[in-house]
Each structure stands twice: as structure tokens, then as C-alpha cells.
Amino acid sequence: MTWDQMQALMWPATQETFQMVGVSAAVTVLLGLPLGVLLVLTDKGGLLANRAVNKAIGFVVNIARSVPFIILMIALISFTRWLVGTSIGWQAATVPLTIGAIPFFARLVETSVREVDRGLVEAVQSMGGSTWTIVRKTLLPEALPGLAASVTTTIITLVSYSAMAGTVGGGGLGTLAVNYGYQRFETAFMWVIVAELVIIVTAVQLLGDFAVRSLANRGRTGGRTRLLGRTPAGPATPDEDVVAS
Amino acid sequence: MITTTDLTKVYRSRGREVTALAGVDLHVRPGEVYGVVGTSGAGKSTLIRCVNMLERPTSGTVTVDGVELTALSGGENRAGKELREARRRIGMVFQHFNLLSSRTVQQNVELPLEIIGLDRTERRRRAAELLDLVGLGDKARSYPNQLSGGQKQRVGIARALAGDPKVLLSDEATSALDPETTRSILRLLRDLNQQLGLTVLLITHEMDVIKSVCDSAALMRGGRVVESGELTDLLAKPGSELARELFPLSEFGTGHAGSTVLEITFQGDTSAQPFVSQLARTYQIDINILGAAVETIAGRMVGRMRVELSGAHQDNVVPIGYLREQGLQVDVLGAADGALA
Known part of the structure; x- marks a missing residue:
């Protein structure tokens, strides 16, 4: 197989992978974000504390997360066919990808939102803010670096799942790797595809890290970028007041 | 409010x-x-x-x-x-x-x-x-x-x-x-x-x-x-x-046995009066100042002084009455035994 032949096959497959991951990531964020926030709000001591709702959501999320993705894909075939009219191709693959990723993302969102200082919530409450105001103006903006990291992790997971979807006719780079690399013994081609996936994942991770850093460093002077969580607290500008804490 | x-x-x-x-x-x-x-x-x-x-x-x-x-x-x-x-x-x-x-x-x-x-x-x-x-x-x-x-x-x-x-x-x-x-x-x-x-x-x-x-x-x-x-x-x-916490005098001396120890608190105008020398002159008694402090509390000058008068409490009733008449607050901390809180 020549490089030209490989390229001719890889380009459309790459596009399919991007579409598959892009659509499922978008829907996952759209549905997983409110779900994750709801997990925090309905928890004990939360703003909308409701044991029954919290347990119910938690249960569904845990079930969905326990099912191996390959089984989820097969189990969802009739639902997928009903929803998008087909059970093969990248459009069909977005359905199980999204359903698999939503609970995963929701748990990550939950963790990030939980880390927002309780005192900030109280401050907004003392100003007369409603629960919706607290979510929109405090919890989400303050959790943004963590949320960006969650989106990054979710996209990377979706890329690897999308390759798995390829093994059962999901289209994209996964299908290409199985059809040519595995079934036709084009080992070299398979490694080229794997290399491409590595490049995609690395690029997503770097982009995500950059986003997280710039969000976390809001207000920290200097062009230096620091890793999340290692940023030293305290004033960056010395002045007449000295911080005791 | x-x-x-x-x-x-x-x-x-x-x-x-x-x-x-x-x-x-x-x-x-x-x-x-x-x-x-x-x-x-x-x-x-x-x-x-x-x-x-x-x-x-x-x-x-x-x-x-x-x-x-x-x-x-x-x-x-x-x-x-x-x-x-x-x-x-x-x-x-x-x-x-x-x-x-x-x-x-x-x-x-x-x-x-x-x-x-x-x-x-x-x-x-x-x-x-x-x-x-x-x-x-x-x-x-x-x-x-x-x-x-x-x-x-x-x-x-x-x-x-x-x-x-x-x-x-x-x-x-x-x-x-x-x-x-x-x-x-x-x-x-x-x-x-x-x-x-x-x-x-x-x-x-x-x-x-x-x-x-x-x-x-x-x-x-x-x-x-x-x-x-x-x-x-x-x-x-x-x-x-609260007053004691606001204005502690505990580190001051506690006087001798057989004497009367007073804590005098004065506020605002009364702080300008030379009551110690007046007292000594009027009653011909000796006054030993054990400690004193002046502070601004709630925007007003407040002073507190611990003094020792010779003799037991009953010997000093008249001078104490005089101080109270001047608008000063006088607490008698104890007398005679010298063991004070």
C-alpha cells in the first residue's frame, strides 16, 4: 500500500471521526453538564437537597458507567435505528458514544462543581441570589477550569471509544484500522492510523491543558503558565497591606 | 434596627x-x-x-x-x-x-x-x-x-x-x-x-x-x-x-496588707480633674498609685486607676464617698488581708 493510497483512505475517515466525536461531545456537554450540576445540588446539604432524586440520578449514572461500551453499542442498536434511521456509519455511532459519555462527563462535572468554595455560595445567598443565579454566576464560572479539564478528558475518551465503534461498522478511523490493518494484514497502515490517533489525542490534551491553564490563571500576573492546583495563593502585588493568612 | x-x-x-x-x-x-x-x-x-x-x-x-x-x-x-x-x-x-x-x-x-x-x-x-x-x-x-x-x-x-x-x-x-x-x-x-x-x-x-x-x-x-x-x-x-476584659488592670500591683485598694474608673470630663491631689489635700491621707491606664473606648477617653489608701475600709469610707461624689466610679477591691482577685 502506497502512502498516496493510505492518504486517500485516511482523509475521509479522519473527517468521520471528527464529526462523530464533535457531535457526541457537543451533545454530551449539553446534557451532561446539567446532570452533573443536579448531582451536586440535590446532594445532602445542597441547594436543592433531595435524597430521592439524588439517589435516582446517581443510580442511573452508575449503571450507565458500568456497562462496557461495546455492549452498550449493541444494546442500543434498535434505539439508534429508531433515532437516526440507521445502525451503521458515523451518524449511528454518535448515539451510543453520547449515551456512554454523558454519565462519565456528569461525574466529572460533579467533582469540579463540588470543589467550588461553599463560602462563595453563601456570599451570593446573602446578596439575595436565587439558586439559578448561584449556578449561573458562581458555581459554573468558578468551576470553569475544572469543567474545561473534564471536557478535554471526555473528548479523549470519545476518540478512543469512536475507534472501538469502528470495529462494528461505526465508520471513521476505527473502521479503517480494522478493515485494512487487521482484516487485510496491512500492518503498516494500521500503525499509521494508530499514530494518527496518538497525534489527535495529544493535540486535544495540549489544547485542553492550555485552556485550563489560562482559565485558572485569570488574574495571576506574569506570562508564566503553571499547572492547575500548584498556583501559589496570596498577593501577586505587594503593597501597604500584608496578608496574614 | x-x-x-x-x-x-x-x-x-x-x-x-x-x-x-x-x-x-x-x-x-x-x-x-x-x-x-x-x-x-x-x-x-x-x-x-x-x-x-x-x-x-x-x-x-x-x-x-x-x-x-x-x-x-x-x-x-x-x-x-x-x-x-x-x-x-x-x-x-x-x-x-x-x-x-x-x-x-x-x-x-x-x-x-x-x-x-x-x-x-x-x-x-x-x-x-x-x-x-x-x-x-x-x-x-x-x-x-x-x-x-x-x-x-x-x-x-x-x-x-x-x-x-x-x-x-x-x-x-x-x-x-x-x-x-x-x-x-x-x-x-x-x-x-x-x-x-x-x-x-x-x-x-x-x-x-x-x-x-x-x-x-x-x-x-x-x-x-x-x-x-x-x-x-x-x-x-x-x-x-466586659469592662474588665476591655480594660484589664490585672497586671497591676495588689497593695499591702492592712490597706484599702480602690479601682477608680473615670470617663470624659471627669478624667480632667486632679482628684488624686484633691483627695490627699482634703483628707490629709497618703495615696499610693498602683497602676493606671487611659484608653479611648467607643470614641471616649476612659481611664482606670488602681490606688491604695492606708488603713482598712471602714477608715476610708469618707474619702471613698468624696470620690463617688465627683462622678467617679469606685470599686473597692478588698481590704486588710491584701489578697485580691
């Missing part, structure tokens, strides 16, 4: 009950700075959080500026519309500032204005005004991370004032600050109290805070107010625990 009657708060967790407030009556008059002091666990933090319903009291009532907050629906996490509106008229500042790190200083101050529903231009104008008021006009575009502790608390104060409140609650606002910064923040609170006629209820564990800004104070212990009143009255009250 703020009245609580028989306020109780009981926390229940896993079958155990913890009483944080055991019937607190508090009366804060309009325009005064009222300090609640006590050790940690005394219930003062619960008390201030009950005032704006961040904690819903178990029983009792809270009235702020004529509105009975305890009668409004919701509380703690699910405040009803009326309670949320009432909260907008009560500013609150926190020990750890609680500023949003994702927002600039100006945006932090604008947050309560967004909640009220002011438009953008109006919000900007008001935020700039408030930041000038607290002396941070040049920091509008900075982020909280770029500020020192004192500056952060100034932003917190500006934010608390955004809704034009009549009442400001201060939850250990200076406890995370060094002494110098504490003084500047307290001065700011005092200025705001005088300029805007703001009523301030603050809680603290530091007696110095009470001494430097408060008009009135309450001492809390075990969920109860054990003593309260205006500082000037408290200082004039014999045996006042």
Missing part, C-alpha cells in the same frame, strides 16, 4: 443535638456599631448567620429594619422571593472575603447589582463609586488574586454596600488580617457607619475590635448573651465582665 427575641438554634445530626443558641435577645439600635464577642463555639457565628437566615433559627424571631425575617418563607438554601429581597438590603462581609476569583474586582462589586437587576451602565457607575468609597478606585480591573488581604476585604465591603443596605453584618471580617490591616478595615467600617448612617453588627473574638469601633457590645458564652449594653454604661457598671 436588628432585634432578635428568644432565638434558639439546635443542630441535629445522627440523633445528637447540639444547642448553638439558647435563647438570645439582641437589640441593635439604628446607626450604631454593635459587637458580639465570645470565644469560638460560643454561638456568635450562628447568631449572625441567623440574622440574614443563612441559618434558619429553630425558634424565636429576627426582625431587621421592621421586617420579620423569620416570618418569610424558605431559609438556608431555599429562600423564598420575599426573603431574597430582604437579604438584598442586608450587606454581609466574611472572614475569608468570599470573592469570586473568576471575576475582576469591579465585576465582583457588580454581582449584587446584577441580582437586583440594574442595567450595565448603572452597574458600572455604582461599582466605580463604591470602589472609590473604600479606596480601591484604581484596582477595578484587577482580579482578587492580585490583591492583598486588606484590599480583598475592602472589595468585600464595597460589594456588601452595593445594594444600599441599612444594615451591614460582619462575620469576623478582620480575623484573617494582620493588626495593621485590621485597624484600617475597622477605621473604614467606622467611617461608613458615620457617613452613611449604616448600622453594623459584627462578631469577633478580639476584644480590641470591640474597643476600637463598637458603641455597644454583647458577650456570648455557651449560646447565651451573658452581658450586653453600651460600652460607656458597661464601663461604669461595677463588676462588669
Whole structure:
């Protein structure tokens, strides 16, 4: 197989992978974000504390997360066919990808939102803010670096799942790797595809890290970028007041 | 301005009950700075959080500026519309500032204005005004991370004032600050109290805070107010625990056996009188000064002096009567045995 032949096959497959991951990531964020926030709000001591709702959501999320993705894909075939009219191709693959990723993302969102200082919530409450105001103006903006990291992790997971979807006719780079690399013994081609996936994942991770850093460093002077969580607290500008804490 | 009657708060967790407030009556008059002091666990933090319903009291009532907050629906996490509106008229500042790190200083101050529903231009104008008021006009575009502790608390104060409140609650606002910064923040609170006629209820564990800004104070212990009143009255009250804490003379000498030891407290005009020499001249007695201190409390000069008169208490009844006639507060600490508290 020549490089030209490989390229001719890889380009459309790459596009399919991007579409598959892009659509499922978008829907996952759209549905997983409110779900994750709801997990925090309905928890004990939360703003909308409701044991029954919290347990119910938690249960569904845990079930969905326990099912191996390959089984989820097969189990969802009739639902997928009903929803998008087909059970093969990248459009069909977005359905199980999204359903698999939503609970995963929701748990990550939950963790990030939980880390927002309780005192900030109280401050907004003392100003007369409603629960919706607290979510929109405090919890989400303050959790943004963590949320960006969650989106990054979710996209990377979706890329690897999308390759798995390829093994059962999901289209994209996964299908290409199985059809040519595995079934036709084009080992070299398979490694080229794997290399491409590595490049995609690395690029997503770097982009995500950059986003997280710039969000976390809001207000920290200097062009230096620091890793999340290692940023030293305290004033960056010395002045007449000295911080005791 | 703020009245609580028989306020109780009981926390229940896993079958155990913890009483944080055991019937607190508090009366804060309009325009005064009222300090609640006590050790940690005394219930003062619960008390201030009950005032704006961040904690819903178990029983009792809270009235702020004529509105009975305890009668409004919701509380703690699910405040009803009326309670949320009432909260907008009560500013609150926190020990750890609680500023949003994702927002600039100006945006932090604008947050309560967004909640009220002011438009953008109006919000900007008001935020700039408030930041000038607290002396941070040049920091509008900075982020909280770029500020020192004192500056952060100034932003917190500006934010608390955004809704034009009549009442400001201060939850250990200076406890995370060094002494110098504490003084500047307290001065700011005092200025705001005088300029805007703001009523301030603050809680603290530091007696110095009470001494430097408060008009009135309450001492809390075990969920109860054990003593309260205006500082000037408290200082004039014999045996006042708060007065003793505000103005400790314990390190002074305790006199000789067989003598009478007096503690004389003088305030305002009486501090200008040369009563010691008058006493000595009038009654031909010897006076030994064991210790003395003058301080400014609640904006007034207050002095306290411990003196020793020779002879037992009964020999000194007349001179003591003379001092009391001069408008001085005289506590007889003990006589004869010299063993004093």
C-alpha cells in the first residue's frame, strides 16, 4: 500500500471521526453538564437537597458507567435505528458514544462543581441570589477550569471509544484500522492510523491543558503558565497591606 | 434596627443535638456599631448567620429594619422571593472575603447589582463609586488574586454596600488580617457607619475590635448573651465582665496588707480633674498609685486607676464617698488581708 493510497483512505475517515466525536461531545456537554450540576445540588446539604432524586440520578449514572461500551453499542442498536434511521456509519455511532459519555462527563462535572468554595455560595445567598443565579454566576464560572479539564478528558475518551465503534461498522478511523490493518494484514497502515490517533489525542490534551491553564490563571500576573492546583495563593502585588493568612 | 427575641438554634445530626443558641435577645439600635464577642463555639457565628437566615433559627424571631425575617418563607438554601429581597438590603462581609476569583474586582462589586437587576451602565457607575468609597478606585480591573488581604476585604465591603443596605453584618471580617490591616478595615467600617448612617453588627473574638469601633457590645458564652449594653454604661457598671476584659488592670500591683485598694474608673470630663491631689489635700491621707491606664473606648477617653489608701475600709469610707461624689466610679477591691482577685 502506497502512502498516496493510505492518504486517500485516511482523509475521509479522519473527517468521520471528527464529526462523530464533535457531535457526541457537543451533545454530551449539553446534557451532561446539567446532570452533573443536579448531582451536586440535590446532594445532602445542597441547594436543592433531595435524597430521592439524588439517589435516582446517581443510580442511573452508575449503571450507565458500568456497562462496557461495546455492549452498550449493541444494546442500543434498535434505539439508534429508531433515532437516526440507521445502525451503521458515523451518524449511528454518535448515539451510543453520547449515551456512554454523558454519565462519565456528569461525574466529572460533579467533582469540579463540588470543589467550588461553599463560602462563595453563601456570599451570593446573602446578596439575595436565587439558586439559578448561584449556578449561573458562581458555581459554573468558578468551576470553569475544572469543567474545561473534564471536557478535554471526555473528548479523549470519545476518540478512543469512536475507534472501538469502528470495529462494528461505526465508520471513521476505527473502521479503517480494522478493515485494512487487521482484516487485510496491512500492518503498516494500521500503525499509521494508530499514530494518527496518538497525534489527535495529544493535540486535544495540549489544547485542553492550555485552556485550563489560562482559565485558572485569570488574574495571576506574569506570562508564566503553571499547572492547575500548584498556583501559589496570596498577593501577586505587594503593597501597604500584608496578608496574614 | 436588628432585634432578635428568644432565638434558639439546635443542630441535629445522627440523633445528637447540639444547642448553638439558647435563647438570645439582641437589640441593635439604628446607626450604631454593635459587637458580639465570645470565644469560638460560643454561638456568635450562628447568631449572625441567623440574622440574614443563612441559618434558619429553630425558634424565636429576627426582625431587621421592621421586617420579620423569620416570618418569610424558605431559609438556608431555599429562600423564598420575599426573603431574597430582604437579604438584598442586608450587606454581609466574611472572614475569608468570599470573592469570586473568576471575576475582576469591579465585576465582583457588580454581582449584587446584577441580582437586583440594574442595567450595565448603572452597574458600572455604582461599582466605580463604591470602589472609590473604600479606596480601591484604581484596582477595578484587577482580579482578587492580585490583591492583598486588606484590599480583598475592602472589595468585600464595597460589594456588601452595593445594594444600599441599612444594615451591614460582619462575620469576623478582620480575623484573617494582620493588626495593621485590621485597624484600617475597622477605621473604614467606622467611617461608613458615620457617613452613611449604616448600622453594623459584627462578631469577633478580639476584644480590641470591640474597643476600637463598637458603641455597644454583647458577650456570648455557651449560646447565651451573658452581658450586653453600651460600652460607656458597661464601663461604669461595677463588676462588669466586659469592662474588665476591655480594660484589664490585672497586671497591676495588689497593695499591702492592712490597706484599702480602690479601682477608680473615670470617663470624659471627669478624667480632667486632679482628684488624686484633691483627695490627699482634703483628707490629709497618703495615696499610693498602683497602676493606671487611659484608653479611648467607643470614641471616649476612659481611664482606670488602681490606688491604695492606708488603713482598712471602714477608715476610708469618707474619702471613698468624696470620690463617688465627683462622678467617679469606685470599686473597692478588698481590704486588710491584701489578697485580691
